Structures are given as structure tokens and as C-alpha cells.
Amino acid sequence: MTENIFESELKEQRIFRNLEVLSPHYVPPELPHREKEIKEVTRLIAPILRNQKPGNVFIYGKTGTGKTCVVRYVTKKLMEFAENPEKNTLNTVVRVSYMNCKVKNSKYQVLLRLAEDEALNSGLKDAPLKDRPEKELKGMDPNDLYERIFKVVKANGMNLIIVLDEIDMINKGKDLNDLMYQLIRMNDELPSGRVSIIGMSNDARLKRRLDPRSLSTLCEEERVFSPYNAIQIKAILKQRISAGFQDDVVDAATISKIAAYAAQDGDARYALRLLRKAGDIAEASTADKVLPEHVENAKKAAEDDIMGELIKNLPEHQQIVMYSIAALALQGGMQKRLSGLSEGDLFTGEVFEEYEKNCKNLARNPRTIRQFSQYLSELEMSGFITTAMSGKGIRGNTRLIRLGYDPDEIKNTIKTCLGIEEQ
Ligand SMILES: Nc1ncnc2c1ncn2[C@@H]1O[C@H](COP(=O)(O)OP(=O)(O)OP(=O)(O)O)[C@@H](O)[C@H]1O
Numbered sequence: 001m002t003e004n005i006f007e008s009e010l011k012e013q014r015i016f017r018n019l020e021v022l023s024p025h026y027v028p029p030e031l032p033h034r035e036k037e038i039k040e041v042t043r044l045i046a047p048i049l050r051n052q053k054p055g056n057v058f059i060y061g062k063t064g065t066g067k068t069c070v071v072r073y074v075t076k077k078l079m080e081f082a083e084n085p086e087k088n089t090l091n092t093v094v095r096v097s098y099m100n101c102k103v104k105n106s107k108y109q110v111l112l113r114l115a116e117d118e119a120l121n122s123g124l125k126d127a128p129l130k131d132r133p134e135k136e137l138k139g140m141d142p143n144d145l146y147e148r149i150f151k152v153v154k155a156n157g158m159n160l161i162i163v164l165d166e167i168d169m170i171n172k173g174k175d176l177n178d179l180m181y182q183l184i185r186m187n188d189e190l191p192s193g194r195v196s197i198i199g200m201s202n203d204a205r206l207k208r209r210l211d212p213r214s215l216s217t218l219c220e221e222e223r224v225f226s227p228y229n230a231i232q233i234k235a236i237l238k239q240r241i242s243a244g245f246q247d248d249v250v251d252a253a254t255i256s257k258i259a260a261y262a263a264q265d266g267d268a269r270y271a272l273r274l275l276r277k278a279g280d281i282a283e284a285s286t287a288d289k290v291l292p293e294h295v296e297n298a299k300k301a302a303e304d305d306i307m308g309e310l311i312k313n314l315p316e317h318q319q320i321v322m323y324s325i326a327a328l329a330l331q332g333g334m335q336k337r338l339s340g341l342s343e344g345d346l347f348t349g350e351v352f353e354e355y356e357k358n359c360k361n362l363a364r365n366p367r368t369i370r371q372f373s374q375y376l377s378e379l380e381m382s383g384f385i386t387t388a389m390s391g392k393g394i395r396g397n398t399r400l401i402r403l404g405y406d407p408d409e410i411k412n413t414i415k416t417c418l419g420i421e422e423q
């Protein structure tokens with residue numbers, strides 16, 4: 001009998017066992033090297049189960065240091081406890097509303113999300129959506145939204161934890177401060193039940209955007225998560241490998257390599273991304289193990305991905321500038337014609353000319369040279385290019401531009417962004 005194509009596909013799983021545990025949203029049953037942090041967050045919010053107000057908590061840490069997964073983990077355990085009548089003997093009404101402020105990036109969006117959240121609507125008195133069968137609160141005045149949230153908290157003596165992940169993404173400083181103030185003010189008017197906030201951020205500048213009152217409110221309790229070192233990242237990797245990969249397909253040298261790269265920023269997310277990508281590359285090849293060379297390729301692919309994402313988000317004129325630089329770099333630029341210039345360096349003047357030409361081709365109005373110089377500075381700050389003064393002798397003293405990435409890739413990425421057909 002011939003083999004069914006799915007049969008052979010399933011047999012083909014040489015490398016992976018369970019891809020779900022490698023997804024960025026998966027929260028593992030244990031979080032190695034965050035035991036202390038878990039304990040602390042647990043201790044800070046535990047008073048809720050005694051009907052007492054927990055402190056507001058602000059967690060700061062660089063990207064990939066486990067802020068989101070620790071808070072997700074602890075609030076999940078909190079709900080498991082609260083929903084178990086044998087454990088929650090005081091019958092405390094506990095709710096957690098989680099949101100990511102990258103998506104909910106204004107005071108209004110946060111209030112709307114709160115009012116619409118299952119956590120505030122399922123089986124509760126005066127639920128915000130109760131008399132709104134169409135499940136629509138959009139377009140409502142923010143004060144009315146606030147009142148609805150207040151009513152449900154009050155009517156149920158609810159202990160509500162509002163988790164504002166990536167809180168720095170709330171656009172306006174005024175929104176951020178108003179929101180802190182409003183949410184916490186609720187407590188003054190509540191006979192029973194409490195509202196508290198857990199905010200997380202990887203942006204150290206957040207605190208400067210808060211006025212003194214909001215700052216002291218949010219940072220009542222503050223915790224800093226430090227970057228992971230290579231040993232810690234190895235432990236995190238090993239946990240996912242044993243659940244997500246076939247036995248013995250990822251060996252120690254591979255794990256060490258990933259850990260060494262990811263430990264440069266202490267970023268567990270990057271480590272897991274490299275692991276997953278290396279696995280994909282191994283699976284697509286004929287290898288029956290994930291080898292260090294697959295990690296190298298994965299690293300390169302991850303860098304291209306990031307670069308691509310960043311470029312897609314650039315304003316259009318900066319994309320055109322980048323396109324012009326890449327195009328000239330591919331032609332060799334002036335250095336072909338001039339000696340004394342190192343390979344890959346371009347003159348500001350020639351890039352500006354190329355930019356003007358490309359604007360014309362794209363039917364866009366070229367910006368002034370002053371704005372163009374500003375674009376160059378911004379592109380340099382983002383790490384796409386480096387610039388250096390030429391020094392006297394080469395065309396006076398001019399700014400030389402050098403591309404930090406492969407010009408072919410840059411050109412191709414931007415071509416798609418701008419819809420350029422090959423000329
Ligand atoms: N101690 C740990 N054990 C297991 N997995 C971890 C641990 N710390 C982080 N991770 C994993 O690493 C990834 C990144 O973690 P997380 O999203 O919590 O970082 P973060 O601090 O919130 O980063 P960001 O500031 O970018 O939001 C997630 O997939 C998470 O599951």
C-alpha cells in the first residue's frame with residue numbers, strides 16, 4: 001500500500017516535537033531564574049485575597065527579561081486560587097484585566113478595553129455590557145466608560161488588578177497621567193473592593209513622563225528585572241528544547257552558541273527565536289540535528305527580519321534616501337572615480353542627487369537639502385548608516401555615508417515598500 005502523504009509528512013518530524021511551546025505567547029509551567037521575582041510579585045498582590053488593597057507595582061526591565069511572562073504566570077495562579085472555593089474561603093471577588101498598551105495606546109482605548117473585558121462582564125452585577133446587547137461601547141464618552149467600570153467594581157466589591165503591559169506605549173503624557181489618576185481615584189469612592197495596577201515597561205524614560213503624583217502612585221512598589229546571563233539563558237533554552245524538540249537533536253554546542261549570542265543583551269526572546277529558526281533551518285535541510293552552523297544562519301535571518309521590519313516602519317522619504325544609498329552602493333559610488341576613498345563610502349552630494357532622481361521617478365516632491373541632512377542623522381541614529389567627515393583634501397570637507405547592511409537586501413525590501421518596479 002502506498003503511504004499517505006500526511007503519513008510521510010508526520011514521520012518527517014525529525015527535529016521538532018511540539019511547536020506550540022516555542023511560540024512567543026506560550027507561558028511555560030515553570031520560569032527558571034525568575035523564582036525570586038515570581039515570589040515577590042506574588043507577595044505584593046497576595047493581600048487581594050484578604051480583601052486588602054495590594055500595592056501598585058511597576059516592573060522595569062530590558063526587552064526579553066521575562067516581565068510579561070512573570071506577570072502572566074502569577075496572575076494565572078492568582079485566578080486559579082480565587083476561582084477555587086476550597087481555597088478562596090473568604091470568597092473574595094478577584095479579577096485581572098490584562099492589556100498591551102502597544103495596542104491600547106490611549107486613555108480612551110484602555111478604558112474601552114476594560115469595560116469590554118470578559119473579566120468585568122462575566123456573571124457580575126452591573127456589568128458594563130449588561131444593557132448593551134450589541135456588545136458595543138465604542139463611541140461612548142470616556143466619563144461614561146469610567147462610570148460603568150466604577151459601577152461594576154463597586155456593585156461586586158471587586159478586587160481588580162489592571163495589568164498595563166508596555167505602559168510606555170500610551171502615546172500622550174497627559175493620557176498616561178490622567179489614566180493613573182482616574183483609576184486610582186476610584187479607590188477613594190469604593191466602600192469595598194479595590195483597583196490596583198501592575199505596569200510593565202522596557203523604556204527607562206517612562207518615569208520622566210509621569211507627573212510626581214502618578215509616579216508615586218504607579219511606582220508604589222518597583223521591581224527591576226535584570227538581563228539574563230548565558231547560564232540562565234541555557235536553562236531557559238533547555239526547558240523548551242525538552243518539550244519542543246525530539247530527543248537529542250539539539251546538542252550542547254548548539255545551545256551554548258545561542259546562549260552566547262542572546263546573552264549579549266540578556267534577551268530570552270531572542271534566544272528562543274534563534275532556537276526556533278535554527279530548528280526550521282535544520283528541518284528544511286537534510287540534517288538530523290540542529291547544529292551550530294544552523295544557529296549562524298538563523299542569526300543572519302533574524303537580523304534580516306529585524307532590519308526588514310525597521311525599514312518598513314520608516315517614513316517614506318527616509319525609505320527613498322535608504323534606497324538611493326543602496327542603489328549607489330551597488331554601483332560602487334564615487335569611490336570608483338576617486339582615489340583615496342575607502343570602498344563603500346558615498347558623498348552626501350551624490351546621494352542627494354540620487355534621492356532627487358528617485359523622488360522624481362516616484363512622483364514625490366524631494367525635500368530640501370536641510371531636511372535631507374536631518375534624514376541622514378536619523379538614519380544614522382537608527383543604525384542603518386554610518387557617516388564620517390571626509391577630512392580636507394577630498395572634495396573639501398564633506399560627510400561620507402556608508403551603509404550598515406547589505407545593499408541588495410535593503411534595495412529589495414524598500415522596492416516592495418514603495419512599490420518600485422525594476423527600471
Ligand atoms: N525565566 C524564563 N523561563 C522561561 N521562559 C522565559 C523566561 N523569561 C522569559 N522567557 C520567555 O522569553 C520570551 C520573552 O519574555 P517576556 O515576553 O516575558 O519578556 P519581556 O520582559 O516582557 O520583554 P518586552 O520588554 O520586550 O515586552 C517569552 O517567550 C518568555 O516565555
Ligand SMILES: [Mg+2]
Nearest residue numbers: 067068069165
Ligand atoms: Mg513584555
